[in-house]
Amino acid sequence: MTLVTLNDILPKAKKEGYAIGAFNYADMNTARGIIAAAEEEKSPVVLQIAESHFPYLPLREGGKLALDLAENSSIPVVVHLDHGTDMETCIKALRMGFSSVMLDFSQKSLAENISKTKEIVDFAHALGASVEGEVGVMTRDAGKGKPDYNNLTDTYTTVSEAKQFYEETGIDAMAISYGTVHGIYREKPVLNFDRLHEIAEAVPVPLVVHGGSGLTDEEYKNSIKNGISKINYYSVMSFNATKGLREYLDSKKEQQVFLYDADLKIMELVKEDIKNKIEVFGSANKA
Numbered sequence: 060m061t062l063v064t065l066n067d068i069l070p071k072a073k074k075e076g077y078a079i080g081a082f083n084y085a086d087m088n089t090a091r092g093i094i095a096a097a098e099e100e101k102s103p104v105v106l107q108i109a110e111s112h113f114p115y116l117p118l119r120e121g122g123k124l125a126l127d128l129a130e131n132s133s134i135p136v137v138v139h140l141d142h143g144t145d146m147e148t149c150i151k152a153l154r155m156g157f158s159s160v161m162l163d164f165s166q167k168s169l170a171e172n173i174s175k176t177k178e179i180v181d182f183a184h185a186l187g188a189s190v191e192g193e194v195g196v197m198t199r200d201a202g203k204g205k206p207d208y209n210n211l212t213d214t215y216t217t218v219s220e221a222k223q224f225y226e227e228t229g230i231d232a233m234a235i236s237y238g239t240v241h242g243i244y245r246e247k248p249v250l251n252f253d254r255l256h257e258i259a260e261a262v263p264v265p266l267v268v269h270g271g272s273g274l275t276d277e278e279y280k281n282s283i284k285n286g287i288s289k290i291n292y293y294s295v296m297s298f299n300a301t302k303g304l305r306e307y308l309d310s311k312k313e314q315q316v317f318l319y320d321a322d323l324k325i326m327e328l329v330k331e332d333i334k335n336k337i338e339v340f341g342s343a344n345k346a
């Protein structure tokens with residue numbers, strides 16, 4: 060299969076009622092595990108690198124890796140920049156050959172968010188690439204100063220904001236806030252499925268959930284039922300793989316273990332974790 064954009068896979072997911080997993084990587088083994096899982100499940104996939112992970116894997120190296128994996132994969136792969144924080148980074152990724160980018164100006168004013176996102180949309184569309192934007196504020200659960208899960212109302216995306224954002228930017232996918240937070244959850248989130256449904260009815264583009272790691276299978280399915288077509292998932296997968304690697308190394312204390320053994324184990328752990336999510340999201344056999 061070849062490199063594809065969000066527009067090649069998300070409208071079908073929206074129409075048929077499943078979601079595409081968007082999985083972050085910050086190293087080669089994680090990226091390879093993600094692609095292996097999608098191939099085994101025969102699922103389209105979004106392989107994405109976040110700008111916050113550039114200290115571990117710079118854009119130049121990480122982009123080349125993802126593009127090579129996509130071009131040699133048997134399933135549709137979107138190579139996506141996640142949470143680009145400025146115009147320059149998004150443009151660099153697009154010029155490298157990324158098929159999709161996200162400019163995250165959600166914490167700026169709505170006017171600035173719309174203006175800058177529209178600029179990236181125009182640039183990306185001229186290259187045949189897709190753009191994800193975000194409206195509404197996503198918080199981060201980092202323990203210290205963690206959000207009050209029962210009082211996230213002020214951060215929810217409003218229907219009017221979503222409509223204006225779509226109409227004035229021409230984006231291809233919209234990330235919204237309805238109660239999820241970034242990172243590993245320390246308390247049960249309070250999700251506003253009514254708000255999600257209202258936004259899905261008001262705008263025609265596929266909707267995206269960020270902070271998808273801490274949700275239960277039921278919450279994933281309810282999110283999809285109420286309008287989510289792309290689910291970003293990373294933190295729990297990363298934690299699970301690290302935990303699994305620790306257990307593997309502990310079990311091999313009496314044996315010689317080399318670096319490539321750890322590499323292969325990480326790939327296997329990531330693959331199995333991602334396969335499970337693909338099944339839950341409903342995108343298996345949709346390639």
